[in-house]
Amino acid sequence: MNVLSLFDLKADQIHHVLKMAATIKAHPSGYLNVLKGKSIAMLFEKPSLRTRVTFEVGIQQMGGHAIYLDQKMIEPGGRESIQDIANNLSLWTDAIVARVFKHETLKELAGSKIPVINALCDIHHPCQTLADLLTIQERYPVDLRVVDILYLGEGNNVCQSFMVGAAALGLKLTVVTPEGYGPTPEIWQGIDEVYPNHNIRVINDLSEVQHADVVYTDTWVSMGSSMSDKEAVDVFGHLQVNQDLIERLQATTFLHCLPAHRGHEVTDEVLDGPISAVLQQAENRLYVQKALLHEVFNG
Structure with a gap:
């Protein structure tokens, strides 16, 4: 297997x-x-x-x-x-x-x-996604299908695996990513074929999201990427997870697969704050x- x-x-x-x-x-x-x-x-x-x-x-x-x-x-x-x-x-x-x-x-x-x-x-x-799902289950011991999950950033390997896992469990997931940086058509095709009744959407405008229980992000520059830090800030900077965003969305859990680039995709205040579950994620790996x-x- x-x-x-x-x-x-x-x-x-x-x-x-x-x-x-x-x-x-x-x-x-x-x-x-x-x-x-x-x-x-x-x-x-x-x-x-x-x-x-x-x-x-x-x-x-x-x-x-x-x-x-x-x-x-x-x-x-x-x-x-x-x-x-x-x-x-x-x-x-x-x-x-x-x-x-x-x-x-x-x-x-x-x-x-x-x-x-x-x-x-x-x-x-996939191993990261399994840890993410276990963490969410532990923090919301209810029907997970009522939990609003928001993913911010590039449609990278972490995002794509999480989409598959969310589809498998019937979770409600919104992915916000800049145009041209979303998940691949192959991932979408696979999800649509295996889980046609999924509750996943990918959008480009964060202002469309009014609430999220869980906010998940990852580094803007993936390992091996040729994108510079400045380019990453120009492309993804508006998706930074900071306290203002957390309060606007009334989020109760923050996820990050780590390593984090503090001050880029997430601020210290959120990463080290009371709703951060990043160490719980790491433990659950x-x-x-x-x-x-x-x-x-x-x-």
């Missing part, structure tokens, strides 16, 4: 992973041997704090062994082809967790005989990834 995007999980599987994550969080001692005897290759082309640490700690806590392989160590597609790397890893390890520049790399890795989990690529970030590994091997 590969998880290259949330499209690889049915809606009931996403619900199951979130329920499992909540259970693991509440009763971690019951899952100490889930990965006993298993070795997980962690293939990382891009730097990481939260993703690397939470996967390594989670694998260890469930009795498994994580093997970290970075860009310099194996040079995917350079010193050795992706296919050869995948085929070799499948001889020694039980799964691959990959954080890569291009989604195509994940597809090549998925040609191996062992499961592949997307730990971030240019199109999707551990539990949703443990649940996802459980699903991959035992689902």
